[in-house]
Amino acid sequence: MTPPTIRRDGRSDAFFDAAGRGELVIKRCADCAAWHAPEASGCHLCGGAALEWTRASGDAVLITWAKVHPRGEGDALHIAFVELAEGPWLHAALDGVDDPSAGLALKAAFVRPDDGEPLLVFRTA
Numbered sequence: 001m002t003p004p005t006i007r008r009d010g011r012s013d014a015f016f017d018a019a020g021r022g023e024l025v026i027k028r029c030a031d032c033a034a035w036h037a038p039e040a041s042g043c044h045l046c047g048g049a050a051l052e053w054t055r056a057s058g059d060a061v062l063i064t065w066a067k068v069h070p071r072g073e074g075d076a077l078h079i080a081f082v083e084l085a086e087g088p089w090l091h092a093a094l095d096g097v098d099d100p101s102a103g104l105a106l107k108a109a110f111v112r113p114d115d116g117e118p119l120l121v122f123r124t125a
């Protein structure tokens with residue numbers, strides 16, 4: 001798999017700092033403890049605005065996926081929606097999963113390209 005180059009945008013520093021340590025962090029509401037995807041800016045359950053980056057287990061199951069063929073050279077890869085054990089869905093590449101199936105148990109991992117930030121991927125658990 002040839003990972004795309006990922007750059008920080010200022011709002012994602014905590015995510016990539018954790019990724020550099022091999023840890024997946026997502027957001028958790030300080031008021032009601034609900035888990036949210038990394039891009040969430042507020043809690044849709046209680047209306048709270050205090051979301052804190054919190055380490056997630058990295059455990060997930062596969063919901064759906066698509067096989068993407070890059071333009072030019074490079075290997076096709078599977079881009080997937082996974083459901084984390086904590087609840088939120090994430091959009092990420094599958095790595096080393098040749099025969100995906102819905103409900104497949106997955107584990108978060110990070111691919112470390114020579115350039116750019118670590119890339120979140122999911123591998124068979």
Ligand SMILES: [Zn+2]
Nearest residue numbers: 029032043046
């Ligand atoms: Zn909340």
